[in-house]
Amino acid sequence: MYNYNRLQQLIESDKLSEATISGLLGMSTRTTPIKYPIKYKGVDLKRKIFNFMVGEYDCHIKFEEFSNMKKLKGSTSDIFEMALNGDVYIHCNCADFGFGGWAYLADELDYGLRPENRPPYINNPELDGSICKHLNQLLPKIGNYKDEIMKSIDAKLDKIKKEIKPKDIKKKEPIQVTTGRLFKKLFGKL
Numbered sequence: 021m022y023n024y025n026r027l028q029q030l031i032e033s034d035k036l037s038e039a040t041i042s043g044l045l046g047m048s049t050r051t052t053p054i055k056y057p058i059k060y061k062g063v064d065l066k067r068k069i070f071n072f073m074v075g076e077y078d079c080h081i082k083f084e085e086f087s088n089m090k091k092l093k094g095s096t097s098d099i100f101e102m103a104l105n106g107d108v109y110i111h112c113n114c115a116d117f118g119f120g121g122w123a124y125l126a127d128e129l130d131y132g133l134r135p136e137n138r139p140p141y142i143n144n145p146e147l148d149g150s151i152c153k154h155l156n157q158l159l160p161k162i163g164n165y166k167d168e169i170m171k172s173i174d175a176k177l178d179k180i181k182k183e184i185k186p187k188d189i190k191k192k193e194p195i196q197v198t199t200g201r202l203f204k205k206l207f208g209k210l
């Protein structure tokens with residue numbers, strides 16, 4: 021029997037209404053003695069998603085704080101430190117992440133990066149755990165990749181700056197706001 025009550029409890033509990041790294045790790049049931057090699061693959065600046073390889077699988081993480089970084093004060097590096105303690109959105113492309121039900125749970129509890137509406141009726145009807153073994157291994161170590169992450173962001177920003185040619189930057193003329201102009205704008209043709 022599929023456990024809707026548990027899902028309801030999880031949704032209502034404050035514990036997972038904010039899915040922090042420590043919250044997800046605290047609920048995780050997937051551990052492994054195997055040390056998978058972890059490799060930082062880079063950042064998708066547009067979607068603000070950081071990509072890793074853990075073993076042979078792709079793990080993705082997005083930090084809530086990073087998405088709001090324009091509104092936050094402090095250096096990118098300070099914001100990263102803050103982001104490590106804030107809400108995260110995650111995904112792993114291993115089969116277990118889907119069949120184990122965490123893709124579904126992540127979507128329902130709003131810590132997923134991809135939609136998933138198929139509950140794990142067979143493999144995890146009790147909806148135990150929170151993440152797969154790859155994310156379970158990556159998340160506690162993600163702070164170790166801070167320098168690499170910062171460098172990759174800087175490199176991407178430099179590339180964007182170089183791609184902007186001088187002619188793309190149009191000098192904005194200050195617009196003379198006259199009563200007549202404003203009036204026309206507001207009321208159209210006289």
Ligand SMILES: [Zn+2]
Nearest residue numbers: 112114152154
């Ligand atoms: Zn995985």
